[in-house]
Amino acid sequence: MKDLVRRQLAQSIATLQAVHDSQQIHDTIVAIGQLTADAMKAGRKLLVAGNGGSAADSQHLVAEFVARLTVDRPALRAIALTTDSSILTAIGNDYTYDRVFERQVEALGQPGDVFLGISTSGNSKNIVRALEQAKKLGIATIGFTGNNGGKMRELCDYNVIIPSSVTMNIQESHLALEHIFCMVVERFTFGMDFDKQPQILSE
Secondary structure: OHHHHHHHHHHHHHHHHHHHOOHHHHHHHHHHHHHHHHHHHOOOOEEEEEOOHHHHHHHHHHHHHHOOOOOOOOOOOEEEOOOOHHHHHHHHHHOOHHHOOHHHHHHHOOOOOEEEEEOOOOOOHHHHHHHHHHHHOOOEEEEEEOHHHHHHHHHOOEEEEOOOOOHHHHHHHHHHHHHHHHHHHHHHHHOOOOOOOOOOOOO
């Protein structure tokens, strides 16, 4: 069992090391941070969606924007499309589960907003449909994926593709990058100095 623990940790570290070494990923995180900060300063918002663990990531990321990540600052406009059980079940029942995020983008999205779809495979049908709807509305699209981007790759203005096909390792890297994404948005929005050690806050 100890070998299993060591092997899995080594695999996690190897994936994160590949992300660490990817200049393309670094550049994209900075670019989407600037994009999202500009949208929020203009009164627009970030919409986020995913399934399963990626749904939890959506809610986690939005919590960091609306509450705070490392420092006190004004709340930032962000909505997770994974949280309203009445909306999700109504759309799933009346239409199909493939439309649970598309319909919410149609209802809540505005030109100038940003939509972030999270899918480890890059092929989640409901995320693909939400991206298609976002593009119809003039909403900038971001994909956090693995698996070489899957179908989402061609629908996203910006792609953060983890170089892995292992779901758990993709999700681990997504979470690390989601935190950094939020920090970058904070810096572009409020001019905060993150060269200093982030403040540690209890939850």
